[in-house]
Amino acid sequence: MIKVENLTKRYAGQPAIRDLNFEVSHGEIMGFLGPNGAGKTTTMRILAGFMPPTSGRATVAGFDVFEQSLQARAHLGYMPENVPLYSDMRVTEYLNYRAALKGVQHRRVAERVGDVKELCGLKEVENKLIGTLSKGYRQRVGLADALLAEPDLLILDEPTIGLDPNQIRQVRELIKNLGKQHTILLSTHILPEVEMTCSRVIIIHKGRIEACDTPDNLLGKIRQAGGVVLEAKVGNDNGAEELKKISGVREVVTDGEDDWKRFSLRVESGVDVREEVFRLATDRHWVVRELTQRRATLEDVFVELTHPDLV
Amino acid sequence: MRKFYTLLSREVRSYFHSPIAYVVLIFFLIVSGIDFYFQVSFMNQRQVQYTVQEAFFNSVFFWFAFVLIFPLITMRLFAEEFKLGTIEPLTTAPVRDWQVVLSKFFGALVFYLILWIPTILYFWIFLRITNQPAAHSGGAYWGSYLMLLLLGMFYLSIGCFTSVLTKNQIIAAIISFCAITLLFFLGLVQFILLDVTSTTRDLLGYFSAIEHMGTFSRGIIDTRPIVLYVSMTIVMLTLTYQAFQSRKWRL
Numbered sequence: 270m271i272k273v274e275n276l277t278k279r280y281a282g283q284p285a286i287r288d289l290n291f292e293v294s295h296g297e298i299m300g301f302l303g304p305n306g307a308g309k310t311t312t313m314r315i316l317a318g319f320m321p322p323t324s325g326r327a328t329v330a331g332f333d334v335f336e337q338s339l340q341a342r343a344h345l346g347y348m349p350e351n352v353p354l355y356s357d358m359r360v361t362e363y364l365n366y367r368a369a370l371k372g373v374q375h376r377r378v379a380e381r382v383g384d385v386k387e388l389c390g391l392k393e394v395e396n397k398l399i400g401t402l403s404k405g406y407r408q409r410v411g412l413a414d415a416l417l418a419e420p421d422l423l424i425l426d427e428p429t430i431g432l433d434p435n436q437i438r439q440v441r442e443l444i445k446n447l448g449k450q451h452t453i454l455l456s457t458h459i460l461p462e463v464e465m466t467c468s469r470v471i472i473i474h475k476g477r478i479e480a481c482d483t484p485d486n487l488l489g490k491i492r493q494a495g496g497v498v499l500e501a502k503v504g505n506d507n508g509a510e511e512l513k514k515i516s517g518v519r520e521v522v523t524d525g526e527d528d529w530k531r532f533s534l535r536v537e538s539g540v541d542v543r544e545e546v547f548r549l550a551t552d553r554h555w556v557v558r559e560l561t562q563r564r565a566t567l568e569d570v571f572v573e574l575t576h577p578d579l580v
Numbered sequence: 581m582r583k584f585y586t587l588l589s590r591e592v593r594s595y596f597h598s599p600i601a602y603v604v605l606i607f608f609l610i611v612s613g614i615d616f617y618f619q620v621s622f623m624n625q626r627q628v629q630y631t632v633q634e635a636f637f638n639s640v641f642f643w644f645a646f647v648l649i650f651p652l653i654t655m656r657l658f659a660e661e662f663k664l665g666t667i668e669p670l671t672t673a674p675v676r677d678w679q680v681v682l683s684k685f686f687g688a689l690v691f692y693l694i695l696w697i698p699t700i701l702y703f704w705i706f707l708r709i710t711n712q713p714a715a716h717s718g719g720a721y722w723g724s725y726l727m728l729l730l731l732g733m734f735y736l737s738i739g740c741f742t743s744v745l746t747k748n749q750i751i752a753a754i755i756s757f758c759a760i761t762l763l764f765f766l767g768l769v770q771f772i773l774l775d776v777t778s779t780t781r782d783l784l785g786y787f788s789a790i791e792h793m794g795t796f797s798r799g800i801i802d803t804r805p806i807v808l809y810v811s812m813t814i815v816m817l818t819l820t821y822q823a824f825q826s827r828k829w830r831l
Contacts, residue, residue, distance in 0.1 A: 317672040320828050343674040353665030355590075357597035369586040370673045414669065 270295050270422050270452040271316060276325035278311050285311045286476040288325070293469075295421075298448040300467030300484075301456035302567075304575050308476040309456040310350050313426050316454070317347040330421055343372065346415030350426040352407050356400030360391055360410060363399060364417065371418040385413040388443065404431040412440070416447070423447065425455040429462060441466055460567045470567070472574050479574040487570045497534040499546055500525075500559035508532055511553065515545045529558070584679045591657075591687025601691065604652050608645055608695050615641035616702045632706060633715035636699075637724045637797045643790070646731075647760050653692060654739025655753035657684045658824070662747035667827075681740070681821045688736045696728060719799035727796035730809035731789055735760050737816035744823045764789055 271293040278285045286308035293299045303309050315322050316329060318338045327334045332341035355363060364382045373381050386392055389409040394402060399410060408431060415423055429437045444466050447453060457463060463470055464484050472480040480487055508530055509521040517540035524531040536542050543560060550557050595601040619635040636642065661667040670680065703714040715721055742756040767788025770781040785791060792805040
């Protein structure tokens with residue numbers, strides 16, 4: 270659905286993205302992840318036909334985004350960052366206008382506009398001026414606009430930014446459902462969102478792709494594969510020293526001022542040390558009130574790839 | 581064509597969604613109303629060689645209001661879209677750049693023509709009250725309004741061009757105001773510089789909006805100004821189109 274080859278964009282000589290190569294196939298939900306200024310919006314703007322790349326090629330549904338821009342644009346629904354809208358129009362009026370602009374057949378406009386209003390929860394504000402809407406509703410108008418022409422591909426730039434937790438959950442559900450019929454490319458820096466919704470993730474940093482894989486594979490790959498947390502009363506023992514002797518444990522961090530100590534163990538990937546920890550605790554007569562395995566999150570992957578010093 | 585019509589209707593409606601439209605409409609009604617009143621009362625007091633209609637379209641009042649309205653009408657066309665970022669959803673929809681440019685130009689033109697509708701009423705009222713026509717012949721009306729259309733097209737296209745150059749409406753307004761005023765005064769240079777050669781004066785005379793209006797408001801349809809203004813409008817719209825496309829490379 271999307272094919273990107275050696276895509277490069279420079280602003281006044283400064284490269285914003287460098288030699289991007291990736292593909293998104295039909296029916297995928299691709300997450301686009303990266304710190305601020307990594308080049309997410311630039312890439313999406315190029316794909317949406319808003320600006321041309323400096324070099325390289327990108328195709329959407331088989332159409333070159335620059336050479337056959339009109340056909341490419343007809344196949345995608347794009348929701349720009351911060352959702353710029355005409356504040357002097359009413360919600361239904363705006364959606365009708367956008368539907369006509371996107372070439373939705375005249376007799377289907379009312380039906381489509383009704384559908385997207387229903388889907389995005391805009392019924393209660395349909396006659397309000399867009400200028401008076403809250404950020405969350407504006408965001409939904411943007412999403413409704415992207416869905417209007419039933420495009421094969423949705424490009425959503427930060428679709429959940431500025432929403433409250435309930436709305437984020439709703440939008441996430443919505444995106445998941447949309448993923449059944451549409452191909453979706455979405456950018457975000459809310460990591461749990463990607464883990465929950467996306468079938469594949471691209472991590473982009475300083476204009477380069479650092480990783481491109483399924484969330485599970487990414488988690489498996491990273492060095493810091495996870496850890497174990499132990500909270501226990503160790504009495505006079507040096508808990509950290511004892512725990513370090515267990516094979517597979519790389520590092521132990523100790524917290525807590527009173528009798529209860531909290532040990533965070535970093536372990537080698539693929540090793541489960543909980544049994545050893547339990548044995549040690551019983552041997553030493555430690556009182557344990559918590560023993561959990563902490564799974565690595567995409568956040569760890571993200572930090573490791575984009576800011577290795579923090580690991 | 582449907583997309584163009586959709587864009588055009590939004591442009592026209594957006595004028596009436598903003599206070600600027602009403603300010604311009606009221607300002608224009610006041611000035612043109614005063615103009616009409618003054619011309620009629622002036623002619624009431626003495627013998628003159630021209631008609632009410634000619635006087636109305638050739639007074640200082642008229643020209644004062646005339647050059648002022650174009651920057652006000654055109655300044656927001658592109659500048660506002662750039663400022664608000666709405667240019668992004670607009671240009672990522674499957675519409676062509678020329679559709680956007682032409683819809684903005686014709687949107688402004690429609691609003692400009694709406695401005696002139698009340699003035700038709702003046703002449704009708706004059707006829708009803710005095711039982712005398714305000715002009716020698718119907719052709720004089722056609723000539724005046726044709727010249728208004730031609731001048732309007734040209735000056736609005738200048739406004740379109742300056743609006744596409746910046747995202748600041750004030751800057752767009754100032755540049756177009758300067759350009760239109762300069763062009764307008766170009767036609768007056770022949771009265772100021774008496775020592776320049778007659779060829780220069782004749783040449784500048786071809787650009788004189790005042791002279792063109794004088795001719796047309798007498799009902800004489802001269803094809804030279806028609807060619808001038810239509811071709812200049814096309815030139816300005818082509819420049820606007822080019823500048824609009826260049827945004828992609830300037831980004």
